[in-house]
Amino acid sequence: MFEASQLNIRNRKVERLWGLLFLVMTILLILPVLVILGVLIYKGGPILSIDFLFTEPKDGMTAGGIFPALVGTVWLVAVALLASVPVGVAAALYLSEYAPDNWLTRVINLAIINLAGVPSIVHALFGVGAFVLFFRFGTSILAASLTLAIMTLPVVIVATRESLQAVPQAFREACWNMGASRWQTIRHVVLPNSISGILTGVILEVSRTAGETAPIMFTGAAFFLPFLPQSVYDQTMAMSLHLFVISTQVPGVPEAMPFGVALVLISMVLVMNAVSIAFRMYLRGKKKW
């Protein structure tokens, strides 16, 4: 009586076919990237060594290591974070805790979407026009980092807003009922419950900032500088630009070298992303509500 009819069998077959098709598409989407990662490791792996990481480039960047570029990227990311995290967290606090549902809030949200969507080279043009020329920072770490900061601001805002909104409204209401002010509630209840989510967003921003090339090309990153930057008014080398330079602009670079640089850069970015994702999952598992 409950035997599957012809129609049922056919339907089940069709369903399995569709599932298979979509699975294949998903795999085809991910597979090329895994293959590419494999090639990067295979070709760039052998050149990696402590020396490669901690010595200067030599012989017109055809030998030696990547130390100044590595240090430069750390400078650029650190200064960019100092500028964007406070602004981004403030913006997220406003949007999540204070903003009424009006046209201004909608415009702010639209501005955030657009900041994230403007091409990186247009951010670079803005950096040149505003920071290098108008504010007279010159081509410097300061100009490059501020450009990066504005470009990656949406990452901090979106991640922070999400973790603030994940704090249950009942927590806030309980606090208000005790007579606490808005800021006291935020300071003692909302922020402590969302700080780790905010950190996740910051790590994500670090990884995003470290990989950017176009915004720093004309604002503060140099093709080749044999010394390390001393202050934010110096220019600096950077990992991402270094990869571009030695793979397109410099003749006679041994093949393994750009692969090595690409491998170091991609490892930095992926490791930080993985940490951020793992952290987020750990937090989700730990949540008491």
Added chain:
Amino acid sequence: MDKAVQVLVFVGGVSAIVFIIGIFVFITKEGLPFLLGRFDVAEFFTSPRWRPTSEHNPTYGALALIAGTASVTGLAMLVAVPFSLGAAIYIGEFATGKTREALKVLVELLAAIPSVVWGFIGLSIMNPLIIKTFNVPVGLNVLNAGFILGLMAAPIMTTIAEDALKAVPDTYREAAEAMGATRWQVIFRVVIPAAKNGLVAAVLLGVGRGFGETMAVLMASGHSINLPTSIFDSVRALTATIAAELGETAVGSDHYRALFTLGIFLFLITFIINLTADLVVRGIRKK
């Protein structure tokens, strides 16, 4: 204290608006003298001759650059849209539990690979591969850049499309299943139509991403000014032109200002794309 904090976070919130207006003002400030002076609309949109460095008769036709950007982005979307939507449907509707989590994490990691690394992959892996497979003299062309760009845009489109599918209430699915619909009927007749706007927005944002991508296109497209007639032609994109030439121009020269004018053009187009995507998404919420 309360008042001070409120003002402070308000300033933070409004800063996003200040920055986006600031971007427009500053690139316009640098580009305007060219726009009001040397700029010729007809030449810009119809002439394929971008020769800003010619000594006697510099020309500023952006048609070939627009065609370069359009061909690369078009091919990228042809590759990425079906696969992203397919992957989003698989992750959102078919996969369960651990598989689903793992796939989502993988897709997120893919989105994190820096564009200069993608460009390098186009240059060092795709280039020889295309030369060998298709027996063509140059492997840096529309095909290479389009494929790379497709791989770059796919994770973003997948994530946004999956979000759109997830936003369809489960009650829709349950109602359809209760009527005896099979899983694929539920997906194609109920879930996808309900998530249509979100899916369109995902594609739009993917297009915006492809349009604005700089380093990967600069390195993988061959960088020669060309109206492409086949996918094996080298092209030059709008973004790549700015990246390649800005370093060689004198501040304040016509050439320098012309590059900022390209920037204004790019800004306006991505602005329109993002605005449209936002309006489309808002469309579903209203309903």
